Amino acid sequence: MSSLRSLAQSILDNVDVIESCLEAKGCPPPSWDVNAQDWLSNADSRDLRKSRETVLSATKELHDLLIGPRELIQVMGEHHNDLISSQAIIRYGIANRIPIDKKISYAELAASCGIHEHVAQRLLRHAILRRLFIEPQPGMVAHNAVSRVLLEDEQMRDFLAVSVEDLWPAATKTVDALQKWQKSDLPHETGFTLANNSTSSIYHVLAAEPNRGMRFANSMGAYSANPTYSADHVLKGYPWRSLPPAASIVDIGGSHGSIPIALAKEFGDINFIIQDLPMIIESVPALPDEEWASRVKFMSHDFFTEQPVKDADIYYFRWIMHGYADSNAAQLLKHLIPALKPGARILINDYVLPEPGTVSWWSETRARVVDITQIEILNSRERELGEWKGLFAMTDPRFKMLNAWTPEGSALGFIEAVWQPEETKPVDM
Numbered sequence: 001m002s003s004l005r006s007l008a009q010s011i012l013d014n015v016d017v018i019e020s021c022l023e024a025k026g027c028p029p030p031s032w033d034v035n036a037q038d039w040l041s042n043a044d045s046r047d048l049r050k051s052r053e054t055v056l057s058a059t060k061e062l063h064d065l066l067i068g069p070r071e072l073i074q075v076m077g078e079h080h081n082d083l084i085s086s087q088a089i090i091r092y093g094i095a096n097r098i099p100i101d102k103k104i105s106y107a108e109l110a111a112s113c114g115i116h117e118h119v120a121q122r123l124l125r126h127a128i129l130r131r132l133f134i135e136p137q138p139g140m141v142a143h144n145a146v147s148r149v150l151l152e153d154e155q156m157r158d159f160l161a162v163s164v165e166d167l168w169p170a171a172t173k174t175v176d177a178l179q180k181w182q183k184s185d186l187p188h189e190t191g192f193t194l195a196n197n198s199t200s201s202i203y204h205v206l207a208a209e210p211n212r213g214m215r216f217a218n219s220m221g222a223y224s225a226n227p228t229y230s231a232d233h234v235l236k237g238y239p240w241r242s243l244p245p246a247a248s249i250v251d252i253g254g255s256h257g258s259i260p261i262a263l264a265k266e267f268g269d270i271n272f273i274i275q276d277l278p279m280i281i282e283s284v285p286a287l288p289d290e291e292w293a294s295r296v297k298f299m300s301h302d303f304f305t306e307q308p309v310k311d312a313d314i315y316y317f318r319w320i321m322h323g324y325a326d327s328n329a330a331q332l333l334k335h336l337i338p339a340l341k342p343g344a345r346i347l348i349n350d351y352v353l354p355e356p357g358t359v360s361w362w363s364e365t366r367a368r369v370v371d372i373t374q375i376e377i378l379n380s381r382e383r384e385l386g387e388w389k390g391l392f393a394m395t396d397p398r399f400k401m402l403n404a405w406t407p408e409g410s411a412l413g414f415i416e417a418v419w420q421p422e423e424t425k426p427v428d429m
């Protein structure tokens, strides 16, 4: 079978699986209709996720094979234009200018934005080809299922806004930053720094501009609202029940504690201390008067200083380490050492980057896009298995990395190490 035909066959076979999953849940087929249901979350299942990933990867390969090598280079290059219409849509607030249940003319839209009608029409027609909005009749524009998300979901609107207003300018300066600062791993020597004419890191730049900071935090919320970041993966992805009685867990950089709170509700015998910067801890809402809340405490702590909570069973970092290059990530781990009892576990929830070609094209692409963003904004990195091992080894040989795994359907994996001073018995692998 030619590669075209075998890809097409795999697409067909997996579309059959997807349709059966949808039918079993009584979901209508996917559609761009403005009133279309969110089929993906309504019909979520292991089979559906697997087949969807296969189809997304196979359709892309089929698509690219048919474009061919020369035109593919042109298409790659032309991507530089892709974000112009998205930026215009965000900057002019176009989703909000079009009523959800009405079409309006390009002339009317252009007048309300103060731009030429032909420019509005050209930008929107470009966006329409990327599935944002529709042109139900010549000269008129209306919402579809995708633009409706921009209208109604503030987090997703902020996600696109951060992409086009904060990250895109940073992306265009990322290679300039590499040339200027060469092998720097400092968070204030990045494309983001250059794009903002700053000498500070993204954290300081955003802290000085509260509206941008808020928008960035909101856009991160769009990530964590994705089912692949659900707390459920943490609950089910680690053998919490195998911990000793009344185990203690310190969640470092734990924000408002959504993960430990979910764990405390589920596992009645575990105690949690959530640490974050004072500004974050001061904004934690009061906990309800329930049993689980008596096992959850908050504490201000800067993780670049010595860990004050001694002898905990687990020191847990979720979505922290990827923000730091190895030199700084090693500092975070070193600050734990005075607090560690033999056998204490370090549990990290972060990407375990797949080795090239070991997962679907779709999965690998999603992971590598996040990794490139780390170069662009922080000079930090996502890590493959060997790089996690390397991080522990360079920090202190008494950290023994035990295992790394990514639960099915989860974006973040678990990386587990144990503190094993020389004189203690080795822990079973």
Ligand SMILES: C[S@@+](CC[C@H](N)C(=O)[O-])C[C@H]1O[C@@H](n2cnc3c(N)ncnc32)[C@H](O)[C@@H]1O
Binding pocket: 252, 253, 254, 255, 256, 275, 276, 277, 280, 301, 302, 303, 304, 317, 318, 319, 320
């Ligand atoms: C990407 S968020 C992850 C939050 C949480 N662990 C989660 O998975 O949802 C990073 C967290 O690290 C906190 N953080 C940043 N710098 C810190 C520092 N020096 N000390 C303690 N926490 C810090 C931030 O306030 C933020 O809550």
